[in-house]
Amino acid sequence: MSVTGALFRIYRPIIIPFAVLLVAVEAAIVSVVATVKDLDFSMWLVLGGSAAKYWLLVIGIILVAMQLRQFVVNGVTRHEFLAGLAVFGLVLVVGWAVAVVLGHEVESVLLDAFGARAANYPTLTAGGAVREFGAVLPVSAAYLVSGAAIAAGFYRFRVWIGLLAMLGGAVPAVVADGLLGVNEFGGLTDKVPYPAALALSLAATGLVAWGFHRAISDVAIRRAAA
Template sequence: MSVSSALFRLHRAMILVFAGIVVTVEVTVVPIITNFTDLGFSFWLGLAGSAAKYWTLVLGIMLVSGHLKVFVTNGYTRRAFAAGATVFVTIVAAGVAAVVTLGHWLESTVVVALGEAASDYPVLTGGGLPGEFGRVFPVSLAWAVTGALIALGFYRFGGWRGLIAMVPAALPAAVSEGLVAINERGLSADLLPYLIEVLISLTVTVFGLAVFGLLTRGVAIRRTAG
């Protein structure tokens, strides 16, 4: 079994449970809000959009802290683990971005149809789906890569050197947040043209993945005490 397939099997239940929780919160809270006032922001973007960052950050950390040693000691090479982990987080990030984007479109469609959208609600139509996906995906992937790099920095260097390594490890997430991330009102920084922002963010993230692969290949696997 490939590393990516094994990782999907290990995390499948967690992914489904987490998705179920997010959807449950959405369908519970939004009707309560609209019962008192029109919706002036996307609750889904605020909720699932945050999950697209912080949940993938934790997932990236778990790749190193929970899986690196297990896979290597069970016969997988470090190179194979790094490659499989890269495939895994890329597919997960794309899936998360698709869920966030489609969820926003569905929420938008429903609240507009019911007349519960305020004038400043970030309406998303079918034509806007690719553009929003193009913002959420780089952010989701960047946070996963940052999590993996932070965990690998501590695993490989330990202590204060791991703390220092957190600074460059945070670059993928920091760049994506500064350039392409959108908030619950569908707004982004808009510092540069859209395609340039996405290209810069993805370039930094891909570089981070390359660093992850190089550092993983040379990492010493720690023995369990006792």
């Protein structure tokens, strides 16, 4: 089995229940809020958007802290692990970005069907969906890379150096979220034009991903705790 396939087998019991729980929490909160007023914001952008960032940040940390040693001691080279990790991460990032956009649209349709959508609710247009996807995707990628880089810093170096590496590892998440973050009203940060924001975000993510690759490609594998 490939590294990517093995990672999906390992994480499937985590991904599916988490997604189900997220939808259940969304339905419960929206049902309660809708009894008080029509929704003028997207609860899905709050929940799904947060998951596309912080859940992926945690997954990035776990992949290095737990799966790196597990795979390498079982005969997988570091290069093979990193290649499989890249494919696995790409699928997760794209999947969450699609889920955020689709979930926003489903939420909008259901609110309209039950008469609970306010006139100023951020309804998606075709162009808005593309714009939303184009914002969530690089932000999700940035958080995943930040998580992996932070874990790599602590895995490879001593604690104090790891703390310094953590600051550098957090840069992609901070830059991407600060320039491309989507709020509950479907609005982007718009601090700079989108092409510039995207370029800066991808540059920060790519640079830290390169540093992560260098740190992990020859790292000594720690012995398991007794």
